[in-house]
Amino acid sequence: DTGVSQDPRHKITKRGQNVTFRCDPISEHNRLYWYRQTLGQGPEFLTYFQNEAQLEKSRLLSDRFSAERPKGSFSTLEIQRTEQGDSAMYLCASSLSQGSGELFFGEGSRLTVL
Amino acid sequence: GEDVEQSLFLSVREGDSSVINCTYTDSSSTYLYWYKQEPGAGLQLLTYIFSNMDMKQDQRLTVLLNKKDKHLSLRIADTQTGDSAIYFCAESSTAGNKLTFGGGTRVLVKP
Numbered sequence: 001d002t003g004v005s006q007d008p009r010h011k012i013t014k015r016g017q018n019v020t021f022r023c024d025p026i027s028e029h030n031r032l033y034w035y036r037q038t039l040g041q042g043p044e045f046l047t048y049f050q051n052e053a054q055l056e057k058s059r060l061l062s063d064r065f066s067a068e069r070p071k072g073s074f075s076t077l078e079i080q081r082t083e084q085g086d087s088a089m090y091l092c093a094s095s096l097s098q099g100s101g102e103l104f105f106g107e108g109s110r111l112t113v114l
Numbered sequence: 115g116e117d118v119e120q121s122l123f124l125s126v127r128e129g130d131s132s133v134i135n136c137t138y139t140d141s142s143s144t145y146l147y148w149y150k151q152e153p154g155a156g157l158q159l160l161t162y163i164f165s166n167m168d169m170k171q172d173q174r175l176t177v178l179l180n181k182k183d184k185h186l187s188l189r190i191a192d193t194q195t196g197d198s199a200i201y202f203c204a205e206s207s208t209a210g211n212k213l214t215f216g217g218g219t220r221v222l223v224k225p
Contacts, residue, residue, distance in 0.1 A: 004156075033212065042118075042202050042215035043157070056212065091156065101145055101206055103213060105156040 002026060004106035006092050012112045013082055020078045021109040025094030032075050033103060034067055035091040036060065043091055049075060050097060082113045118216035120203055125222045132190040134219045136203030139184065143205040146179060147213065148188045151200045160188070160201075190221075198223045 005024045013019050025032045031050050035043035046065070047057045051072040061067075064082075069075040079086055089110050093103040117139040126132045138146070144165050149157040163170045163177045163186075170177045176189040190197055200220050204213040 040217070042204075042217045043213075045212045045214065048212055093157075100162055101211065101213075102147075102159050102162065103157075105149075105158075107154075107156040 004092055004094050004104050006090075006106040006109045008109060009107065010110045010112075012114065014114050015084060016081055018078065018080045019082060019111060020076055021090050021092075021111075023075045023077070023092030023094075023106060025073070025075070025092070026104055027073075029094035029096055029104070030072070031095045031097055032069055033093040033095070034075070034077050035093065037089045037091055037108070038087075046077075079111070082111075084113050087111055087113045118203055118205055118214055120201075120216035120219045122217070123220050123222070125224060126193050128193060128195055128223055128225050130193055132188075132193045132197065132221055132223075134188045134190075134201050134203075134221065136186040136188075136216055137184055138186065138203070138205045138214075138216075140205060140207060140214070141184070142207045143184075145206045146177075146186050147204040147206070148175075148177065149202040149204060149215075151202065151218070153199075157202065193221075193223050195223045195225060197221060 007022045033048040034046040037043045049069040064080045067077045089108040091108045093105045095103045119137045147162040148160045174191045178187045200218040202218045203216040206213050
């Protein structure tokens with residue numbers, strides 16, 4: 001399977017702990033996106049990369065959140081000092097920078113902060 | 115900023131047509147997309163339309179775009195129980211840039 005994969009699929013943590021999510025995009029895709037989705041809402045944009053460069057960050061991305069894509073392939077999203085409000089599904093997507101701009105989504109990493 | 119609005123819920127009988135509506139505010143929207151999300155699954159692209167088009171048909175799916183009113187619709191012909199899902203409208207001002215999603219319309223298909 002050459003789709004977008006995310007790990008872990010589920011994470012339960014206590015408030016104040018740090019968590020890290022990993023995303024492996026489709027191999028030939030140069031753009032990678034992170035979104036957050038809470039229950040009953042549409043996905044909200046967090047940040048995106050073109051190759052290893054982080055091109056845009058949403059205001060939603062507080063200083064407790066950091067994303068990296070060090071070699072322009074996989075990406076990590078780290079949340080430090082988690083809060084209950086961080087509980088959500090974190091979605092990763094990838095795309096080519098040309099063509100229709102179709103985003104291919106992974107199945108997401110669900111975070112529950114107790 | 116960009117805003118995308120959708121109705122929350124649609125109930126339809128199996129075999130009937132479904133129409134899901136979406137409005138957006140960004141006049142520079144160039145690409146408009148419809149995604150489907152089934153329970154526990156990621157988002158799947160159904161179809162997209164460029165802003166210079168009025169209509170696009172793809173098998174049972176028909177997308178209509180009224181650029182003047184910033185209104186997008188998705189019609190599903192001969193709706194099946196497998197079409198029960200949440201449908202998201204999304205817009206982008208440039209291909210490959212971030213998408214702004216609506217809140218989703220939950221479609222329930224009754225036998």
